[in-house]
Amino acid sequence: MSDAAPVDSDADTHWMRVALDLAAAAGAAGEVPVGAVVVRDGIALGHGRNSPIAACDATAHAEIVAIRAACAAVGNYRLPGATLYCTLEPCAMCAGAIGHARIARVIYGADDFRAGAAHSIFAVFDEPRLNHRVAHRGGVLADESADLLRRFFRARRASAG
Secondary structure, rough: OOEHHHHHHHHHHHHHHHHHHHHHOOOOOOOOOOEEEEEEOOOEEEEEEEHHHOOOOOOOOOOHHHHHHHHHHHHOOOOOOOOOEEEEOOHHHHHHHHOOOOOEEEEEEEEEOOOOOOOOOOHHOOOOOOOOEEEEOOOOHHHHHHHHHHHHHHHHOOOOO
């Protein structure tokens, strides 16, 4: 990662735990368990959890929901100086929204080898042709994030079969 996010272990762990709680709530509601929170100056500006099924909205990913809430909270579509914590590596749609919102940092848990756009499949945040760089770091509470996803899909397969 050419734009590795600075490490703030205590804060990063705290906010990732908040995102994990949101992910668990999404899973309990039957949605893929992904959670996100936008933070600036130690204050949560917006929370989100996956809700595309309930919202009948393909764009209702946890990151998008959290960004929308944060923008509404501050009355601006830009979030300079903010950090977005999410339990799963953002997809291309979410990475684009993160850049457009001018979020400074993204800290995520598990890698997403099917749709990840931070480094697994794409490297949107490192793309030199884009006009905004987003510092990013994955692997924060990655085991907990991945385990939540594994348990959700294992239960879904068991109930389907």
